[in-house]
Amino acid sequence: MEIFGLLWQEVIMRPMINSLAILYQLLFSNFGLSIIVFTILIRLAMIPLTVRQTRQMKKMQSIQPKLKAIQDKYKGKKGDARRQMSSETMGLYKNAGVSPVGCLGPMIIQMPIWIGFYRAILRTMPSTPEGMANLSDLFYSWNPAITAVPFNSQFLGISLVDLVSAAALPWNYALPVLVGASMFLQQKMTTNPTSDPRQKQTNQMMLWMMPIMFGAFTWQFPAGLAVYILFSNIVGIVIQYYVGGKQPIELFGRSFLGTDASRAERAEQVAAEAAVPKKQAPEPEELDEDDQSTEVLGKDSRRSNRNRAHRTGRRTRRRRNKGS
């Protein structure tokens, strides 16, 4: 375990703390600005991962019709047939170049960076004598910013060290709301629409629960962390917008941003979804135990249908409707 602690400190914590300190010196001794700029740099550095993640998700969507076919083929069967289904499924993944956990990989890689950054903010502005003394171990000896400790924690009238709840009005309320709102927007951009009622319910829950939960927790976070989350979300939204092909953002029943092409594509997509008879998505009570996997996969199946609709337009929709 000691080796992990050492790796964590040398590979994550020290580079981050020293970078934050150098940015602090470069950015007019303003720690808020150094957090914001560092957040942007980190998110930019992760663009290749984000692109890879997006590609993996698209690949996964593209094989959904085949997956659905396999599911249908073995529906209601048990024993060896189920094993055969698993084998065919894995073969499908392999042939398509999809790693079942490929979508998760980049996120897993990003996690230590996010957590490390959070820890770095707290450790760079310690409020206890031992925290201050420990900070000296984390600086590189060549770092000129070492003489600037303790850093000025004031930013826009709030102390980045203190809890958000202790910040002056309006920041004590504004920061949780901004964090929640930005997270909502980011979630909204990364959640695929679905006509499946159960999946829609799950998506809705996630869409609201995550922002509300984070907004509420932000109240008890150090303000510096809230600033980090807020700008991380904002940068994430911008990156997602461009990596995702400038898709329009739908809020309150209206579309914002996007290009003419992406808006037209989206309108077509919505029309396609509206045209799919409800019967295609089985009601939850109709599902037996064996159908649970099909139900769980439902959202992906519908995603693939949507993609197919993108590619082949009305002809595809007509054919699908006929099939139903």
Added chain:
Amino acid sequence: MPIRKISGSRSRLPILFSLLIVLIAAVGCVNDLTPEGGWSGAVVQDDKLFIGNIDGNLVRFDAATGNLDNSWRYPSGDGLGAMYSDAVVIGDNIYGIGYTCKGDNCDGEIFGLNLDSGTSVWGGNGLQLKTKLVGAIGVSGDTFFVGTTALSEEEDDPKGYIYAFDSTPGASVLTKWRIPLDGNSFSGVAVDGDTAFIATMAGTLYAIDISDSDFSDPESRIKWTFTAEGAIAGPILALSGNLYFGDLASNAYKISISSRPTTSSFEDVNTVSGEWKFNAGAWVWAMPVIEDGVVYVSALDGSIHAVNDSDGSEKWSAEIEGQIVSSPTLFDRKRGDTRERALAVPSGEKNVWVISVIDGRELGVFVTDEPVKATPLVHGDNLYVHALNGDLKWFSVDDTSQRGCIDLKEGGRCD
């Protein structure tokens, strides 16, 4: 069922991720915002040692019997949280400070106790301030001085204060005056004659007139200020008309107390008049120690530097493992039939190391197996060490062997 698992884990991942972040955040907040203390060294009075334990209780240890006086403890229940400095004895009483924080809401307490009975004799049950109380108390006559960080109950308040308190038991007005400071103060207060010295994390050292003269505005008590290159976190030593202290820009300073301009800075250190600035290579937190014209400067990278008091030149340097947060202690150790002078250097990693004052050689070790952030105390032929795990261990100064150990929280033996 692979497919189902993949799909299921994907839908649950954001929730798990959020919970993980929240868990780490919660642990992080606790670790980084809650003071731990354990830096308080022992003060000796009539063979009794008074020590602030790791829970923030001031306890009394009987050096003669090697036991904790279980009836003497302040507060008698839960401690004040953290104690970072030694208590001070004024007459028949002992005064100390402690604090704790929940988030950014801090509760500090200054207390005065009767040395014999342990009962509170000052301010009813002490004086509560919504601030962090870290640095040592300074004393002059019946007045004692305390440095603070910002007070959370005052809006737009300064970042710190120096308070002058009347130490008289039963005094109706406790606070004589207070002066705002430009930063948090962890340094404690040093006193030399009619002047008190306190420093801040903004790097400013204040010389303050503490005479009984009538000052309509307390701030007019400020005689001069000195701006160091970095923050001043550690204690200041006032000795023979000079001040010795370190900063977080890796410097140790010797500056003259008298004939200073109203404001001066590290760039004005006058080497001609015997002042100097010494680069220790790492943050200097511990108070320098002086003997026989040599200043021993300890740094947080574990280095110890013997510096000539006259000109600031280095005689030798040595290094131990771990940070040196508190001052080393000078003591005599046995060497054959003679005795030699040595430094007992507390290590933030573990143990108290014995270093020769002649050339910095390592001569031995007092094995604590725990980090030590309190200055060791030599009393009789024992060296007492308050380890960071809450134990008090005592050793023979002659052969460094351990003679006893007691848990300062519960009072049980640990040897």
